[in-house]
Amino acid sequence: MKGDEAPQGRSEAREEAILGATLELLAEVGYDRMSMDAIAVRARAGKATIYRRWSGKAELVVTAVERxxxxxxxxxxxxxxxxxxxxxxxxxxxxxxxxxxxxxxxxxxxxxxxxxxxxxxxxxxxxxxxxxxxxxxxxxxxxxxxxxxxxxxxxxxxxxxxxxxxxxxxxxxxxxxxxxxxxxxxxxxxxxxxxxxxx
CATH class of the missing domain: 1.10.357.10 (Tetracycline Repressor, domain 2)
Structure with missing residues (x-):
């Protein structure tokens, strides 16, 4: 684990915030109009944090729906x-x-x-x-x-x-x-x- 990453509990909470923001935006604007920038803003997370966990919008959306x-x-x-x-x-x-x-x-x-x-x-x-x-x-x-x-x-x-x-x-x-x-x-x-x- 990299030294700049949050402890596990905080990291899990951040992940849940990102997945929750993804579902909210998906319902509000649809997949095509949803952007990684908007997800980051809604989740109050950096884009770098998101891309460390998911390769792109498709993988993030599917993970959110599955979860x-x-x-x-x-x-x-x-x-x-x-x-x-x-x-x-x-x-x-x-x-x-x-x-x-x-x-x-x-x-x-x-x-x-x-x-x-x-x-x-x-x-x-x-x-x-x-x-x-x-x-x-x-x-x-x-x-x-x-x-x-x-x-x-x-x-x-x-x-x-x-x-x-x-x-x-x-x-x-x-x-x-x-x-x-x-x-x-x-x-x-x-x-x-x-x-x-x-x-």
């Missing part, structure tokens, strides 16, 4: 059954989505179409995180003989994420346990080629 929603999910304990494992993962994803501000997230999706740096960062950090969340679930199911080893992991993550996103931000229909159960039973288990008993 707000608690999207990075810890690997859950193995319940011993693929169906319950999928439901647990979907519940954790739902908590992250419902903590999001719809306007902020939809604005980010729009900005991705013309900002390649943002698109690349979102894909690497947010979308890939969701894909990786299912990997331990499928690995455990393969080891138990519940699904084939060549199950389509990418399709599973894409379909599950899209359906949760649609419910949360597009259709405004309930994102409840009944929906998650239907999603698992009617879509995800068949997509994986789930084997139960002699089936």
């Amino acid at each position: 707000h929603a608690g999207q990075r999910m810890a690997e859950q304990a193995d319940p011993g059954d693929l169906r319950e494992d999928l439901l647990g993962t979907l519940r954790a994803m739902r908590e992250g989505l419902t903590a999001q501000d719809a306007g902020v997230l939809l604005g980010l999706m729009t900005a991705m179409h013309h900002d390649e740096e943002l698109a690349r960062t979102v894909r690497a950090r947010m979308i890939d995180d969701k894909r990786q969340a299912f990997d331990p679930v499928i690995d455990r199911a393969v080891a138990r003989g519940e699904v084939p080893a060549r199950s389509n992991r990418e399709m599973l993550a894409e379909v599950a994420s899209a359906m949760l996103f649609s419910r949360a931000f597009v259709t405004s229909r309930p994102l409840d346990d009944a929906f998650l159960t239907d999603l698992v039973d009617q879509v995800l288990l068949p997509l994986l080629g789930h084997q139960r008993g002699e089936a």
